[in-house]
Amino acid sequence: MTTRTRFAPSPTGFLHVGGIRTALFAYLVARQENGKFVLRFEDTDKKREVAGSAEHLISSLRAIGIEYNEGPDIGGPFGPYVQSQRLERYKEWANKLIEQGRAYADPYTPAEIQSFRDEAQTAKRAFRYRDHRPENPPIWDGSQPLRFKCDPKSFTYHDEVMGDVTTSPEVVDDFILIKSDSYPTYNFAHIVDDADMEISHVIRGQEFISSMPNYLALYEALGLRHPIFAHMPHIMNEQGNKKLGKRDGAKDVLDYIRDGYLSETMMSFIATLGWNDGTEQEVFTKDELIEKFSLARVQRSGARFDEKRLLWMNGHFIRELSLDELADRIEFFWPESAKKASEAYKKRVLALAQDRIKTLRDLPGLTSYFFEEPTVNLALITENKQLKKLSTNETVNLLELVKNTFREVTDWTPEVLQDCLNQLLETTDQKPGTLFSLIRVVTTWAPFSPQLNDTLALLGKNTTLARIDAATNHIQ
Protein backbone atom coordinates (compact mmCIF):
# COMPACT_ATOMS: atom_id res chain seq x y z
CA MET A 1 0.00 0.00 0.00
CA THR A 2 1.40 3.35 -0.94
CA THR A 3 1.87 5.87 1.77
CA ARG A 4 -0.51 8.78 1.47
CA THR A 5 -0.64 11.32 4.24
CA ARG A 6 -2.62 14.50 4.46
CA PHE A 7 -2.85 17.79 6.19
CA ALA A 8 -6.44 18.91 6.55
CA PRO A 9 -6.80 22.32 8.15
CA SER A 10 -9.97 24.35 8.25
CA PRO A 11 -9.60 27.74 6.59
CA THR A 12 -10.41 29.68 9.71
CA GLY A 13 -7.26 31.71 10.13
CA PHE A 14 -3.52 31.47 10.01
CA LEU A 15 -1.24 28.56 10.78
CA HIS A 16 0.77 28.60 13.99
CA VAL A 17 3.74 26.42 14.84
CA GLY A 18 1.54 23.70 16.31
CA GLY A 19 -0.43 23.34 13.12
CA ILE A 20 2.56 23.49 10.87
CA ARG A 21 4.29 20.78 12.87
CA THR A 22 1.47 18.36 12.24
CA ALA A 23 1.74 19.21 8.56
CA LEU A 24 5.50 18.77 8.65
CA PHE A 25 5.38 15.35 10.26
CA ALA A 26 2.77 14.15 7.78
CA TYR A 27 4.90 15.53 4.97
CA LEU A 28 8.04 13.83 6.25
CA VAL A 29 6.32 10.46 6.53
CA ALA A 30 5.10 10.72 2.95
CA ARG A 31 8.43 11.85 1.55
CA GLN A 32 10.33 9.24 3.48
CA GLU A 33 8.31 6.42 1.97
CA ASN A 34 8.11 7.93 -1.50
CA GLY A 35 4.41 8.49 -0.98
CA LYS A 36 2.12 11.42 -1.54
CA PHE A 37 1.29 14.29 0.74
CA VAL A 38 -2.11 15.85 0.19
CA LEU A 39 -3.64 19.10 1.32
CA ARG A 40 -7.36 19.20 1.95
CA PHE A 41 -9.50 22.04 3.23
CA GLU A 42 -12.10 21.17 5.81
CA ASP A 43 -14.46 24.06 5.34
CA THR A 44 -17.63 22.60 6.76
CA ASP A 45 -18.14 25.32 9.32
CA LYS A 46 -19.18 28.28 7.25
CA LYS A 47 -19.65 30.48 10.29
CA ARG A 48 -16.02 30.28 11.30
CA GLU A 49 -14.53 30.56 7.87
CA VAL A 50 -12.17 33.48 7.38
CA ALA A 51 -11.81 35.03 3.95
CA GLY A 52 -8.34 34.68 2.51
CA SER A 53 -7.18 32.08 4.95
CA ALA A 54 -7.06 29.30 2.36
CA GLU A 55 -4.46 31.23 0.40
CA HIS A 56 -2.72 32.15 3.62
CA LEU A 57 -2.46 28.50 4.66
CA ILE A 58 -1.01 27.59 1.29
CA SER A 59 1.62 30.29 1.43
CA SER A 60 2.53 29.26 4.95
CA LEU A 61 3.25 25.70 3.88
CA ARG A 62 5.27 26.92 0.92
CA ALA A 63 7.22 29.37 3.05
CA ILE A 64 8.39 26.59 5.33
CA GLY A 65 9.22 24.31 2.45
CA ILE A 66 6.41 21.78 2.75
CA GLU A 67 5.25 20.87 -0.74
CA TYR A 68 2.11 18.85 -1.34
CA ASN A 69 1.43 16.55 -4.26
CA GLU A 70 -2.33 17.00 -4.36
CA GLY A 71 -4.44 19.86 -3.12
CA PRO A 72 -7.20 22.37 -3.70
CA ASP A 73 -5.17 24.62 -5.96
CA ILE A 74 -3.23 21.97 -7.86
CA GLY A 75 -5.84 19.22 -8.07
CA GLY A 76 -5.07 15.53 -8.18
CA PRO A 77 -6.70 12.18 -8.85
CA PHE A 78 -8.96 12.29 -5.79
CA GLY A 79 -10.31 15.83 -6.02
CA PRO A 80 -11.95 18.03 -5.22
CA TYR A 81 -9.83 18.67 -2.13
CA VAL A 82 -12.32 21.00 -0.51
CA GLN A 83 -15.01 19.49 1.64
CA SER A 84 -17.73 21.96 0.74
CA GLN A 85 -17.41 20.64 -2.82
CA ARG A 86 -17.91 17.05 -1.74
CA LEU A 87 -21.31 17.34 -0.10
CA GLU A 88 -22.91 14.72 -2.35
CA ARG A 89 -20.39 12.18 -1.26
CA TYR A 90 -21.19 12.63 2.43
CA LYS A 91 -24.89 12.34 1.67
CA GLU A 92 -24.34 9.02 -0.10
CA TRP A 93 -22.51 7.57 2.86
CA ALA A 94 -25.08 9.02 5.25
CA ASN A 95 -27.89 7.35 3.36
CA LYS A 96 -26.07 4.08 3.53
CA LEU A 97 -25.96 4.42 7.30
CA ILE A 98 -29.66 5.33 7.46
CA GLU A 99 -30.53 2.27 5.42
CA GLN A 100 -28.58 0.12 7.81
CA GLY A 101 -30.41 1.71 10.73
CA ARG A 102 -27.13 3.23 11.92
CA ALA A 103 -28.16 6.87 11.64
CA TYR A 104 -31.24 8.78 12.70
CA ALA A 105 -32.67 12.27 12.87
CA ASP A 106 -32.15 14.20 16.06
CA PRO A 107 -35.59 15.49 17.18
CA TYR A 108 -34.46 17.68 20.05
CA THR A 109 -34.18 21.43 20.03
CA PRO A 110 -30.79 22.92 20.94
CA ALA A 111 -32.33 24.13 24.20
CA GLU A 112 -33.41 20.62 25.13
CA ILE A 113 -29.96 19.25 24.46
CA GLN A 114 -28.47 22.03 26.49
CA SER A 115 -30.62 21.05 29.44
CA PHE A 116 -29.43 17.43 29.17
CA ARG A 117 -25.92 18.74 29.14
CA ASP A 118 -26.47 20.95 32.18
CA GLU A 119 -28.02 18.02 33.96
CA ALA A 120 -24.93 15.92 33.32
CA GLN A 121 -22.72 18.72 34.51
CA THR A 122 -24.53 19.21 37.81
CA ALA A 123 -24.42 15.47 38.34
CA LYS A 124 -20.66 15.72 37.63
CA ARG A 125 -20.91 13.25 34.79
CA ALA A 126 -19.66 13.48 31.25
CA PHE A 127 -22.47 14.36 28.86
CA ARG A 128 -23.63 11.55 26.63
CA TYR A 129 -26.27 11.99 23.98
CA ARG A 130 -27.14 8.35 23.68
CA ASP A 131 -28.55 8.38 27.21
CA HIS A 132 -31.34 10.44 25.65
CA ARG A 133 -31.60 8.53 22.42
CA PRO A 134 -35.18 9.02 21.09
CA GLU A 135 -37.20 5.84 20.70
CA ASN A 136 -39.04 6.78 17.54
CA PRO A 137 -37.00 9.36 15.72
CA PRO A 138 -38.67 11.14 12.81
CA ILE A 139 -37.71 10.49 9.21
CA TRP A 140 -34.63 12.57 8.42
CA ASP A 141 -35.60 15.38 6.05
CA GLY A 142 -32.37 17.29 6.27
CA SER A 143 -33.72 19.95 8.59
CA GLN A 144 -32.58 18.10 11.70
CA PRO A 145 -29.08 16.97 12.54
CA LEU A 146 -28.35 13.41 11.54
CA ARG A 147 -26.82 11.34 14.29
CA PHE A 148 -24.80 8.17 14.27
CA LYS A 149 -26.43 5.33 16.14
CA CYS A 150 -23.48 3.89 17.91
CA ASP A 151 -22.95 0.45 19.27
CA PRO A 152 -21.06 1.05 22.50
CA LYS A 153 -18.16 -1.32 22.81
CA SER A 154 -14.51 -1.47 23.64
CA PHE A 155 -11.90 -0.85 20.98
CA THR A 156 -8.22 -1.60 20.77
CA TYR A 157 -6.00 0.14 18.29
CA HIS A 158 -2.40 1.02 17.74
CA ASP A 159 -1.20 4.58 17.61
CA GLU A 160 2.28 5.20 16.21
CA VAL A 161 2.96 7.69 18.95
CA MET A 162 0.75 6.61 21.82
CA GLY A 163 1.31 2.90 21.44
CA ASP A 164 -1.44 0.34 22.00
CA VAL A 165 -4.62 1.89 23.26
CA THR A 166 -7.74 0.25 24.60
CA THR A 167 -10.89 2.32 25.03
CA SER A 168 -13.96 1.67 27.10
CA PRO A 169 -17.54 1.46 25.80
CA GLU A 170 -18.73 4.42 27.87
CA VAL A 171 -16.98 6.91 25.66
CA VAL A 172 -18.72 5.93 22.43
CA ASP A 173 -21.61 8.23 21.68
CA ASP A 174 -24.22 9.17 19.09
CA PHE A 175 -22.39 12.08 17.53
CA ILE A 176 -23.67 14.27 14.71
CA LEU A 177 -22.83 13.20 11.18
CA ILE A 178 -24.64 15.92 9.25
CA LYS A 179 -25.58 19.25 10.70
CA SER A 180 -28.95 20.89 10.14
CA ASP A 181 -27.31 23.23 7.64
CA SER A 182 -26.61 20.07 5.60
CA TYR A 183 -22.84 20.28 6.03
CA PRO A 184 -21.15 17.24 7.55
CA THR A 185 -19.23 17.48 10.79
CA TYR A 186 -15.49 16.95 10.87
CA ASN A 187 -16.11 13.68 12.65
CA PHE A 188 -17.94 12.29 9.66
CA ALA A 189 -16.40 14.09 6.71
CA HIS A 190 -12.76 13.33 7.47
CA ILE A 191 -13.44 9.62 7.62
CA VAL A 192 -15.27 9.58 4.31
CA ASP A 193 -12.60 11.72 2.65
CA ASP A 194 -9.68 9.79 4.02
CA ALA A 195 -11.23 6.63 2.65
CA ASP A 196 -12.03 8.19 -0.72
CA MET A 197 -8.57 9.69 -0.97
CA GLU A 198 -6.90 6.45 0.09
CA ILE A 199 -5.10 8.07 2.97
CA SER A 200 -2.81 5.59 4.69
CA HIS A 201 -1.76 7.59 7.76
CA VAL A 202 -3.86 9.97 9.78
CA ILE A 203 -1.46 12.30 11.55
CA ARG A 204 -3.12 14.95 13.68
CA GLY A 205 -3.11 16.70 17.03
CA GLN A 206 -3.68 14.95 20.32
CA GLU A 207 -6.99 16.74 20.86
CA PHE A 208 -8.60 14.13 18.63
CA ILE A 209 -7.53 11.18 20.68
CA SER A 210 -10.58 11.26 22.90
CA SER A 211 -12.80 10.98 19.84
CA MET A 212 -11.02 7.89 18.59
CA PRO A 213 -13.63 5.44 19.95
CA ASN A 214 -16.30 7.25 17.97
CA TYR A 215 -14.22 7.18 14.81
CA LEU A 216 -13.45 3.52 15.25
CA ALA A 217 -17.16 2.80 15.71
CA LEU A 218 -17.89 4.69 12.52
CA TYR A 219 -15.17 2.98 10.48
CA GLU A 220 -16.72 -0.27 11.57
CA ALA A 221 -20.28 0.74 10.68
CA LEU A 222 -19.08 2.00 7.31
CA GLY A 223 -17.19 -1.24 6.70
CA LEU A 224 -13.92 0.61 6.26
CA ARG A 225 -10.49 -0.50 7.27
CA HIS A 226 -9.03 2.31 9.30
CA PRO A 227 -5.76 3.99 8.41
CA ILE A 228 -2.67 4.09 10.59
CA PHE A 229 -3.04 6.65 13.37
CA ALA A 230 -0.53 8.96 14.93
CA HIS A 231 -1.52 11.63 17.42
CA MET A 232 0.95 14.41 18.05
CA PRO A 233 1.52 15.99 21.44
CA HIS A 234 0.67 19.64 21.70
CA ILE A 235 3.09 22.50 21.58
CA MET A 236 2.58 24.58 24.66
CA ASN A 237 2.73 28.33 25.01
CA GLU A 238 5.78 30.06 26.46
CA GLN A 239 4.44 29.69 30.00
CA GLY A 240 3.98 26.00 29.42
CA ASN A 241 0.51 25.95 30.88
CA LYS A 242 -1.64 25.70 27.80
CA LYS A 243 -1.76 24.23 24.37
CA LEU A 244 -0.54 26.81 21.91
CA GLY A 245 -3.48 28.59 20.39
CA LYS A 246 -4.28 31.60 18.30
CA ARG A 247 -6.25 33.23 21.07
CA ASP A 248 -3.32 33.35 23.44
CA GLY A 249 -1.10 35.07 20.97
CA ALA A 250 0.35 32.13 19.08
CA LYS A 251 2.22 33.62 16.17
CA ASP A 252 1.47 33.12 12.51
CA VAL A 253 4.32 31.11 11.02
CA LEU A 254 4.47 33.62 8.19
CA ASP A 255 5.30 36.27 10.77
CA TYR A 256 8.46 34.37 11.61
CA ILE A 257 9.42 34.46 7.96
CA ARG A 258 8.66 38.17 7.81
CA ASP A 259 10.76 38.66 10.91
CA GLY A 260 13.73 37.18 9.14
CA TYR A 261 13.71 33.55 10.19
CA LEU A 262 14.83 31.09 7.53
CA SER A 263 12.61 28.26 6.38
CA GLU A 264 15.43 25.88 7.31
CA THR A 265 15.30 27.15 10.86
CA MET A 266 11.57 26.79 11.15
CA MET A 267 11.61 23.29 9.77
CA SER A 268 14.46 22.03 11.93
CA PHE A 269 13.19 23.75 15.04
CA ILE A 270 9.63 22.58 14.71
CA ALA A 271 10.69 19.03 13.92
CA THR A 272 12.88 18.82 17.00
CA LEU A 273 10.11 20.05 19.24
CA GLY A 274 8.94 16.66 20.42
CA TRP A 275 11.13 14.57 18.20
CA ASN A 276 14.81 13.65 18.09
CA ASP A 277 16.77 10.96 16.36
CA GLY A 278 18.32 9.55 19.52
CA THR A 279 21.76 10.99 18.82
CA GLU A 280 23.18 14.29 19.96
CA GLN A 281 22.46 16.00 16.67
CA GLU A 282 20.74 19.31 17.37
CA VAL A 283 19.86 20.67 13.95
CA PHE A 284 18.65 18.91 10.84
CA THR A 285 18.35 19.80 7.19
CA LYS A 286 15.20 18.89 5.33
CA ASP A 287 16.92 15.95 3.65
CA GLU A 288 18.15 14.68 6.99
CA LEU A 289 14.66 14.93 8.41
CA ILE A 290 13.19 13.03 5.51
CA GLU A 291 15.76 10.34 6.06
CA LYS A 292 15.72 10.13 9.84
CA PHE A 293 12.25 11.10 10.99
CA SER A 294 10.17 8.44 12.64
CA LEU A 295 6.76 8.64 14.29
CA ALA A 296 7.87 6.09 16.86
CA ARG A 297 10.39 8.57 18.26
CA VAL A 298 7.87 11.36 18.65
CA GLN A 299 7.48 12.36 22.28
CA ARG A 300 4.20 11.85 24.07
CA SER A 301 4.49 14.91 26.23
CA GLY A 302 3.91 18.48 25.14
CA ALA A 303 6.82 20.79 24.53
CA ARG A 304 7.21 24.46 25.10
CA PHE A 305 8.06 26.82 22.32
CA ASP A 306 11.35 28.47 23.26
CA GLU A 307 12.03 31.57 21.18
CA LYS A 308 15.58 31.88 22.49
CA ARG A 309 16.49 28.54 21.07
CA LEU A 310 14.78 29.44 17.82
CA LEU A 311 16.87 32.59 17.61
CA TRP A 312 20.07 30.67 18.19
CA MET A 313 19.15 28.13 15.55
CA ASN A 314 18.39 30.86 13.03
CA GLY A 315 21.83 32.35 13.59
CA HIS A 316 23.27 28.91 13.06
CA PHE A 317 21.51 28.43 9.73
CA ILE A 318 22.40 31.95 8.60
CA ARG A 319 26.07 31.19 9.21
CA GLU A 320 25.78 27.91 7.30
CA LEU A 321 24.55 29.70 4.19
CA SER A 322 27.00 30.60 1.45
CA LEU A 323 27.43 34.32 0.94
CA ASP A 324 25.60 34.20 -2.38
CA GLU A 325 22.76 32.23 -0.91
CA LEU A 326 22.46 34.64 2.02
CA ALA A 327 22.53 37.57 -0.39
CA ASP A 328 19.54 36.11 -2.22
CA ARG A 329 17.55 35.50 0.93
CA ILE A 330 18.24 38.87 2.46
CA GLU A 331 17.40 40.94 -0.60
CA PHE A 332 14.35 42.60 0.93
CA PHE A 333 15.90 43.34 4.30
CA TRP A 334 18.48 45.93 3.31
CA PRO A 335 18.07 49.45 4.72
CA GLU A 336 16.57 52.06 2.39
CA SER A 337 19.89 53.78 1.99
CA ALA A 338 21.44 50.63 0.53
CA LYS A 339 19.31 50.90 -2.58
CA LYS A 340 21.84 52.90 -4.51
CA ALA A 341 24.77 50.74 -3.44
CA SER A 342 26.25 48.22 -5.85
CA GLU A 343 25.62 44.51 -5.44
CA ALA A 344 29.33 43.94 -4.99
CA TYR A 345 29.54 46.46 -2.17
CA LYS A 346 26.47 45.06 -0.47
CA LYS A 347 27.94 41.62 -0.64
CA ARG A 348 31.09 42.81 1.10
CA VAL A 349 28.99 44.38 3.82
CA LEU A 350 27.01 41.19 4.12
CA ALA A 351 30.17 39.16 4.56
CA LEU A 352 30.97 41.23 7.64
CA ALA A 353 27.42 41.01 8.95
CA GLN A 354 26.86 37.29 8.44
CA ASP A 355 28.34 36.23 11.78
CA ARG A 356 26.51 38.99 13.58
CA ILE A 357 22.89 38.69 12.54
CA LYS A 358 20.44 36.37 14.24
CA THR A 359 17.54 37.17 11.96
CA LEU A 360 17.57 38.71 8.51
CA ARG A 361 15.83 41.67 10.03
CA ASP A 362 18.89 42.53 12.11
CA LEU A 363 20.70 43.65 8.98
CA PRO A 364 19.79 47.37 8.78
CA GLY A 365 20.62 48.03 12.41
CA LEU A 366 24.09 46.58 11.94
CA THR A 367 25.03 48.00 8.59
CA SER A 368 23.38 51.37 8.04
CA TYR A 369 26.62 53.35 8.48
CA PHE A 370 28.04 51.61 5.44
CA PHE A 371 25.41 53.30 3.30
CA GLU A 372 24.60 56.61 4.92
CA GLU A 373 26.29 59.21 7.08
CA PRO A 374 25.82 58.17 10.69
CA THR A 375 24.45 60.59 13.26
CA VAL A 376 27.17 61.81 15.57
CA ASN A 377 26.61 60.61 19.10
CA LEU A 378 29.23 62.02 21.44
CA ALA A 379 27.99 59.86 24.27
CA LEU A 380 29.85 57.00 22.61
CA ILE A 381 33.03 58.86 23.55
CA THR A 382 32.08 60.44 26.86
CA GLU A 383 30.62 57.18 28.19
CA ASN A 384 33.35 54.89 26.87
CA LYS A 385 35.50 53.78 29.74
CA GLN A 386 38.74 54.24 27.78
CA LEU A 387 37.86 57.26 25.68
CA LYS A 388 36.46 59.37 28.49
CA LYS A 389 39.91 59.45 30.06
CA LEU A 390 41.25 61.48 27.13
CA SER A 391 41.07 65.26 27.17
CA THR A 392 39.53 67.00 24.20
CA ASN A 393 42.98 68.06 23.08
CA GLU A 394 44.39 64.58 23.28
CA THR A 395 41.46 63.24 21.31
CA VAL A 396 41.78 65.83 18.61
CA ASN A 397 45.52 65.33 18.35
CA LEU A 398 45.10 61.60 18.06
CA LEU A 399 42.56 62.01 15.29
CA GLU A 400 44.88 64.40 13.44
CA LEU A 401 47.68 61.90 13.62
CA VAL A 402 45.45 59.07 12.46
CA LYS A 403 44.17 61.14 9.60
CA ASN A 404 47.62 62.10 8.44
CA THR A 405 48.77 58.52 8.56
CA PHE A 406 45.73 57.25 6.69
CA ARG A 407 46.15 59.92 4.05
CA GLU A 408 49.46 58.32 3.08
CA VAL A 409 47.95 54.86 2.59
CA THR A 410 47.72 54.11 -1.10
CA ASP A 411 46.62 50.48 -0.99
CA TRP A 412 43.40 50.69 1.07
CA THR A 413 42.95 47.03 1.96
CA PRO A 414 42.24 45.26 5.25
CA GLU A 415 45.79 43.90 5.35
CA VAL A 416 47.54 47.20 4.76
CA LEU A 417 45.17 48.93 7.14
CA GLN A 418 45.93 46.40 9.86
CA ASP A 419 49.66 47.13 9.48
CA CYS A 420 48.93 50.79 9.53
CA LEU A 421 46.83 50.49 12.69
CA ASN A 422 49.54 48.47 14.40
CA GLN A 423 52.03 51.14 13.50
CA LEU A 424 49.78 53.82 14.94
CA LEU A 425 49.67 51.92 18.23
CA GLU A 426 53.41 52.35 18.44
CA THR A 427 53.67 55.96 17.30
CA THR A 428 50.84 57.10 19.57
CA ASP A 429 51.82 54.80 22.42
CA GLN A 430 48.14 54.04 23.01
CA LYS A 431 46.45 50.81 23.86
CA PRO A 432 44.23 49.21 21.23
CA GLY A 433 41.34 49.72 23.60
CA THR A 434 41.77 53.45 23.29
CA LEU A 435 43.04 54.04 19.79
CA PHE A 436 40.93 51.47 17.97
CA SER A 437 37.85 52.38 19.93
CA LEU A 438 38.26 56.01 19.02
CA ILE A 439 38.69 55.33 15.31
CA ARG A 440 35.83 52.88 15.34
CA VAL A 441 33.48 55.30 17.04
CA VAL A 442 34.22 58.31 14.88
CA THR A 443 33.92 56.39 11.64
CA THR A 444 30.73 54.49 12.48
CA TRP A 445 29.07 56.23 15.44
CA ALA A 446 27.66 52.84 16.27
CA PRO A 447 27.91 51.00 19.58
CA PHE A 448 29.54 48.10 17.79
CA SER A 449 30.87 47.19 14.40
CA PRO A 450 32.92 44.52 12.69
CA GLN A 451 36.66 44.40 13.06
CA LEU A 452 38.19 47.83 12.56
CA ASN A 453 40.44 47.18 9.57
CA ASP A 454 37.61 45.47 7.68
CA THR A 455 35.22 48.24 8.48
CA LEU A 456 37.59 50.96 7.30
CA ALA A 457 38.54 49.05 4.19
CA LEU A 458 34.91 48.76 3.22
CA LEU A 459 34.09 52.37 4.08
CA GLY A 460 36.82 53.47 1.72
CA LYS A 461 39.58 56.01 2.13
CA ASN A 462 37.52 59.09 1.28
CA THR A 463 34.67 58.31 3.60
CA THR A 464 37.00 57.35 6.40
CA LEU A 465 38.96 60.59 6.15
CA ALA A 466 35.81 62.66 5.79
CA ARG A 467 34.25 61.10 8.87
CA ILE A 468 37.38 61.65 10.92
CA ASP A 469 37.37 65.27 9.79
CA ALA A 470 33.75 65.75 10.67
CA ALA A 471 34.29 64.15 14.05
CA THR A 472 37.25 66.38 14.80
CA ASN A 473 35.13 69.44 14.14
CA HIS A 474 32.40 68.14 16.38
CA ILE A 475 34.67 67.41 19.27
CA GLN A 476 36.53 70.73 19.20
Next chain:
RNA sequence: GGCCUUAUCGUCUAACGGUUAGGACACAAGGUUCUCAUCCUUGCAAUCCGGGUUCGAUUCCCGGUAAGGUCACCA
Protein backbone atom coordinates in the same frame (compact mmCIF):
# COMPACT_ATOMS: atom_id res chain seq x y z
C1' G B 1 -16.52 15.87 37.88
C1' G B 2 -15.87 11.35 34.09
C1' C B 3 -12.44 9.58 30.48
C1' C B 4 -7.47 9.88 28.14
C1' U B 5 -2.35 11.43 28.32
C1' U B 6 2.08 13.30 30.42
C1' A B 7 6.09 14.23 34.33
C1' U B 8 14.77 14.22 33.65
C1' C B 9 18.75 20.88 34.55
C1' G B 10 14.94 27.49 33.78
C1' U B 11 13.89 25.50 28.33
C1' C B 12 14.33 21.46 24.25
C1' U B 13 15.93 16.68 25.20
C1' A B 14 19.48 11.66 25.64
C1' A B 15 20.17 7.43 28.62
C1' C B 16 18.67 -2.60 26.44
C1' G B 17 17.10 -2.08 34.84
C1' G B 18 23.85 -1.16 36.21
C1' U B 19 26.52 5.93 33.33
C1' U B 20 30.49 10.50 37.80
C1' A B 21 22.46 11.01 34.67
C1' G B 22 24.92 12.99 28.51
C1' G B 23 24.06 17.01 24.74
C1' A B 24 21.97 21.73 23.18
C1' C B 25 19.65 26.68 24.26
C1' A B 26 19.75 30.31 28.04
C1' C B 27 22.82 32.26 31.97
C1' A B 28 27.95 33.27 34.22
C1' A B 29 33.40 33.50 33.80
C1' G B 30 37.78 33.41 30.68
C1' G B 31 40.48 33.44 25.73
C1' U B 32 40.56 35.32 20.30
C1' U B 33 45.88 42.88 19.90
C1' C B 34 38.92 47.81 20.41
C1' U B 35 33.34 47.12 20.51
C1' C B 36 29.52 43.55 18.82
C1' A B 37 29.01 38.75 16.95
C1' U B 38 31.28 34.20 15.62
C1' C B 39 34.66 30.53 17.49
C1' C B 40 37.12 27.93 21.75
C1' U B 41 37.47 26.70 27.20
C1' U B 42 35.22 26.42 31.86
C1' G B 43 31.23 26.86 35.28
C1' C B 44 25.96 26.69 37.06
C1' A B 45 21.93 23.45 36.86
C1' A B 46 17.57 17.94 36.67
C1' U B 47 15.26 12.27 37.35
C1' C B 48 7.64 15.50 41.03
C1' C B 49 6.41 12.83 45.95
C1' G B 50 5.44 8.07 48.52
C1' G B 51 5.33 2.96 48.37
C1' G B 52 6.57 -1.64 46.14
C1' U B 53 9.34 -5.47 42.51
C1' U B 54 14.78 -6.19 42.08
C1' C B 55 21.41 -7.48 44.22
C1' G B 56 20.42 -2.78 41.75
C1' A B 57 14.99 1.71 39.45
C1' U B 58 15.29 7.94 35.75
C1' U B 59 13.74 3.30 33.53
C1' C B 60 8.86 -1.75 35.61
C1' C B 61 4.15 -1.79 38.98
C1' C B 62 0.70 0.78 42.44
C1' G B 63 -0.92 5.29 44.89
C1' G B 64 -0.67 10.44 45.37
C1' U B 65 0.39 15.32 43.35
C1' A B 66 0.83 18.58 39.30
C1' A B 67 0.09 19.71 34.19
C1' G B 68 -2.37 19.11 29.42
C1' G B 69 -6.40 17.27 26.37
C1' U B 70 -11.55 16.02 25.87
C1' C B 71 -16.80 15.70 27.29
C1' A B 72 -20.02 21.31 20.50
C1' C B 73 -25.07 21.29 14.95
C1' C B 74 -15.67 23.60 16.00
C1' A B 75 -12.15 21.34 13.74
